[in-house]
Amino acid sequence: MSHTEDRRYVELCQDSVRLTAESVGLEITDEVAALLAEDVCYRLREVTQFSAQSLRHSRRRRLTVEDFNRALRWSNVEPVYGHGSPDPVSFRSVRDGDCHCAEDRDINLVELALATNIPKGTAETTVRVHVSYLDGKGNLEPQGTVPAAVSLLTDDLLKYYQRVTRVVLGDDLHLMKVALQDLQTNPKIAALLPYFVYVVSGVKSVSHDLEQLSRLLQLVRSLLWNPYLYLGSYGYNLMQSVLYCVTEPLAASINPLNDHWTLRDYGAGLLSCIWTHRDLAGSLYTQVLQSLQKVLGDPVRPLCSHYGAVVGLHALGWKAVEQVLYPLLPTYWAGLQTVLDDHSMSNAQVKADGHKVYGAILVAVERLLKMKARCSELDTSPPQSYPSLPSAPSVSLLEMYNELYCFFGDSLAVRFGTGGTALQPEMIPKGTQEPKKEGSAEGTRKMPQLTAHGEEEVTSASRPTQRPPQISLTSASRPRGGTRQGQRVLGVREAFQRSRLTPRGSPRFTFLIGGRQAGRGGGGRRFQSVFQLHTGPGATASRYAQKLPMIGRMAKTGRRRIQTDLSLYLPL
């Protein structure tokens, strides 16, 4: 075979034709050989063209022997036998002949026949589906491939990864802090992100071990804070893991001695970090919200799950609380109430949990109210000076307050009823109104007033240790507002007076919530707000109050104190 100068077409030389003729015992002249060679070339091209067509219709890239044979068959020519394999034929050069021939190895059939390992058949043809692109975006990571791919990392990274994971989950607290700190600042660990995400997803397997869980959550925190990491789709995985810690009834929760509440609080904080994270741009917000809503709306779930959902919502911001918690509250309240009303010994633990939830809800709605108030303050012209002007947000705020008041009673009232607004003349009717409402509520409602700070001397004994120095004076010394004792009315007044006396120019209300859900560093959380007292008909509260069964028994003050403690302050 030889090639023409432009090497596009195969040309058979006369010698090849003559050789072939000789091999079948024919003598042919040069002329015949030349003609034959030309004709063979032409036929070859023709067949090639047809086989190329067959190739295209078979949606393949490589021409197979089968394609060529098919073309031969269609032109009524015997196919070339012996090359049925779809694999390409390998050619071997014959040195002395200056030509190539197909590799044709001898196969020892005896060996094959006597072989004990029977060759397996080819696997069955199957169809596998894979979501390749979601909404036209990005390749989703194939699931479950992460650990297998570890070997693809460079040695250094691999070592780093192993060290860090070992240390983070290890015993040495100091080392752990160093590792976490490094994770938070190291710019070179982007390649390891999938692996860390995978490690974090291990929360489900260690739900019995609070320590491990909190370590993993701290790992999440470090990853979130690392400015060099692009979370991308991994944000979702992290969110899932954190949500698990926050809202699942962890195995660790069975033992009341385990402080899983802290873990949930911490996780809730992380949730807010995740959804506000720069890489995710709030894309996970609705997803988180929905899953929290689902948890909270599911009465079968244990109270600790609900607690997680509430603190989660709280962490997502007051809008989330307004959107999810507030509408759910009326239905949820009924369930919680029965728990709180059950005083049997067997219920003690559940009830304690219930108080936790109660406290969490209270904190959440408090902030909701305050933020609403602030919004209305921002929206309208200073409401303090024109409180009689009912603007739209303040009305809805008012309703909300009224409704919430029915649930929480004075524990809300105390906290918000102490605005510096008492200074203003308009506040006076409110001042009178307040006790009236209290009075109407008195007969019907006796709520456990679970305020964080409205405690008397009972809590003050234990508090100083927990309270950070910046604690505000107002909250510490405010009298318990929720009591139904005779001094209560006085107490409210006193509160007003006190707040009036607070040496702050702006009518701000500062208080501090200690306890677990205050989370970070146990330093408590400072809330500041201005709250405008509702001016509407005070009867709304009693209307609900009459409908709603009573919660708690005010007669048992001692118990109430314990409850109070349980709810927010009691270290578990």
Added chain:
Amino acid sequence: MAAVPDEASTSVKTEPELLEDVKNESLSVPVSEEPVLGNGHGVSPKAASPPVAPLTTPEAPDRQTLLAVLQFLKKSNLKDSADILRRECGLQEVEESPALSPGGQNLSGELDGEHSLLSRVTSAAISVTGGATGQTGTAGKVLLNSGPQDQPDVSAVLSAYTQQGDPALYEEYYGGLKRFIESVLDCHRAELSQLFYPLFVHMYLELVYNQHENEAKSFFDKFHGDQECYYEDDLRILASLTKKEHMKGNETMLDFRTSKFVLRISRDSYQLLKRHLQERQNNQIWSIVQEHLYIDIFDGMPRSKQQIDAMVGSLSGEAKREANKVKVFFGLLKEPEIEVPLDDEDEEGENEEGKPKKKKPKKDSIGSKSKKQDPNAPPQNRIPLPELKDSDKLDKIMIMKEAAKRVRLGPDSLPSICFYTFLNAYQGLTAVDVTDDSSMIAGGFADSTVRVWSLTPKKLRSVKSTSDLSLIDKESDDVLERIMDEKTASEMKVLYGHSGPVYATSFSPDRNYLLSCSEDGTVRLWSLQTFTCLVAYKGHNYPVWDAQFSPYGYYFVSGGHDRIARLWATDHYQPLRIFAGHLADVICTRFHPNSNYVATGSTDRTVRLWDVLNGNCVRIFTGHKGPIHVLAFSPNGKFLASGGTDGRVLLWDVGHGLMVGELKGHTNTIYALKFSRDGEVLASGSMDNTVSLWDAVKAFEDLETDDFTSATGHLTLNENSQELLLGSYMTKSTPVIHLHFTRRNLLMAAGAYGPQ
């Protein structure tokens, strides 16, 4: 045997084909066809197979033999024996042929003569007259000759080449013309340059035919470099053709001879050319221009190079303008009005509040849309369509419900893509189809099998055997459930029957049937109730490249290597229509959404649109530079997209018969095209392992504002492929050979993983 003249070797092959033609003849006369379509014998696909199957297989060969013998007898003037034989066999049909044929002629010529008459009637758009006017019989024969392998008597065709100039002067003639064209004004040069290729080919063929081998070679070497790059494939074939003997049976050569190469040239340019040729007394070229070229002269501005390049490239030049003038009813048929139950529990249950409000206006809009008759739609009963069964109506309701939940796609909301990878497809996956409701996927394999998978948790079950069926209580409510044989439940079923690679599969709209076509020349209809073959439709004697069900079921179209597309009905074992006209293989066939038209794409690089009613070719679209492998109609029926080996997607306006867009981006053959359910996005899948999404709305919207008044149809396409490309998505070394949008606009792509 003797019926076929000359070469005994070919007779074996041609004989059945001729007979096939005889058979088809009676069916493909349009007038007599109407009742068949209108049909007294059940249109419903249910009647499809059982009675037909025995007809095709055992009887057909017998009859063919008989017919052959009869014809032989007739030809040998043994009339008496023929009569006796006919009486004994009770064959009536043959009687028609003597009436038409004035004896004496050679039989094959006679048959083809009839056929060519037919083809005049059925496919007016075909340029019947090759070079051999006055010999209609032969010309028709070549034209309708349905295979590359039979070697027709080419002498007549080639006779035009016998006129002989001095072979040495050919180069001079051509060179002279080349110099002339290069010297004319720029605006004419582009137009006149179109002459180069056809002249080059014809002059080369003349040289070869007159056995001036060396001159031919030197002519080729000297001028082949001037030709446009998109003719490269043809030139390669041409280069291999150096002997007169080889000209016989060479498809490309025959294509050139039998059809006039069409050029569109403005009147000014044409005058210029004419004057030049007459001044120079360049008779050689002038005679070629007159005999072998068809120059479609238009008044107006000469076209630019870019405009010309967009439209040329097909095997026979551009389409004549009048070929695209026929009115096409591209509108959709009115949907039957089906009452959708408004209070639907699961609908309400699934959606949260807010949704039900939205739904109502939507439903109204659907209703009002279907009530209004589309002005461009064909009359409702232009093509008889099967009546809706109850199950069809239920399905329609499902479609409407799903449509309400459909994702609206656009540049900002791209579809999610699910890839269905065929693993371990050692047999070579050659075709894929997915049911409209995305519940099943069928794969055709090179090892002759068809495999059907269920894509839902519902497994595939076949109906119980007859003996078991007789035991079933037919009155029970769940009888449809009871007839299914639980023992046969499996995720995948293999259908054996073909004896060659399966090149296409197509589900019927009601999901009861599956079509497959294969290299073995048959189209098979499978039942998805029993998973057995019901009918093998024989007619194409060569590989069948594509087959597709009509969107309304019952009809289907197939096209193959014999250059013919055929329209069938499931309950007829012979085709109802034969669409002849393509100059090379029909690679892909698609039904128009209103089922009144069929589009075909071919190796001759043209797309043709055929009227199902009368078999006429109503549109010829040229512009592709390679074989066309896939077609897709937009859901509103207005537009057609085509893709092929040239890696480009071309968009066509069916109503105006114009090219309206070109989408460049793929680097290899495009095997899959699909419009999203609402037509906003066009997805294309290619051998280059990518799926691309194109903004169809934008591609067609610029056009709406355009003024189509120019009857010339010369559109300047803006080069905006990159703006229209919404995204290009890689697979993992898997060629994309099928695309499908689910009813909610999720994009499903399929292909076989290829490690190479």
